[in-house]
Amino acid sequence: MTTPSVPSQLDLATARQTLDAQPFSALLGTRIRSFGDGKATLDLDIRKELQQQNGFVHGGVLSYAADNALTFAAGSALGGAVLTSGFSIQYVRPAVGRTLLARAEVVHAGRRQAVVRCDLLTVAEDGAETLCAVAQGTVLSTRTV
Incomplete structure (x- = not known):
């Protein structure tokens, strides 16, 4: 993974505030x-x-979960002002x-852009994780150069 320098004000607390602001x-x-560090888990x-x-x-x-996770991961690498440009999702098994x-x-x-991969998993009552879908997308910075 290669990532450019990211402003230090981006942290888990800021990410939580951003997520909480999404109705x-x-x-x-x-x-x-x-x-952080080009990763995010929702x-x-x-x-x-x-x-x-x-x-x-x-x-x-x-799809919603993939889109949001892709964008948060990219935001940790590009800075906070990002939008998904596009993504694809492959459903592996029922969730x-x-x-x-x-x-x-x-x-x-x-x-100005990041390519991001997202694994979507379900967690059972016993804690076992099962892969149900895989997504990949491109996220763009909306900051002006």
């Missing part, structure tokens, strides 16, 4: 577990309202469990 994230109950409790008709976590929820984790890591960062 949709608050609606879903998303939390940020870790943030989680949310799996509840009935987030499932589709077969009892699996809805693909839209998985079932107690918690959804989105673990993202910058693969490469330049001055």
Whole structure:
């Protein structure tokens, strides 16, 4: 992983404030577990309202989690002012469990953009983690050069 120098004011507390300022994230109950050095981990409790008709976590929820984790990871490498340019997601297996984790890591960062990978996992009652989707995206800095 290569990352440029990042302003020191970006830390876990700042990332939590940013996440808390997102009304949709608050609606879903998303939390940020870790943030920094080109990485971010978000989680949310799996509840009935987030499932589709077969009892699996809805693909839209998985996509939301991937998008947000990708952006937070990139923000820790590029600075706080970032937006997702685009991403793709591959669903590996149905998502079932107690918690959804989105673990993202910058693969490469330049001055204005980062390529980021995100693994989406479910956590069972016994703590076992199961990969359910993989995403990759490009995140752009919105800072002016």
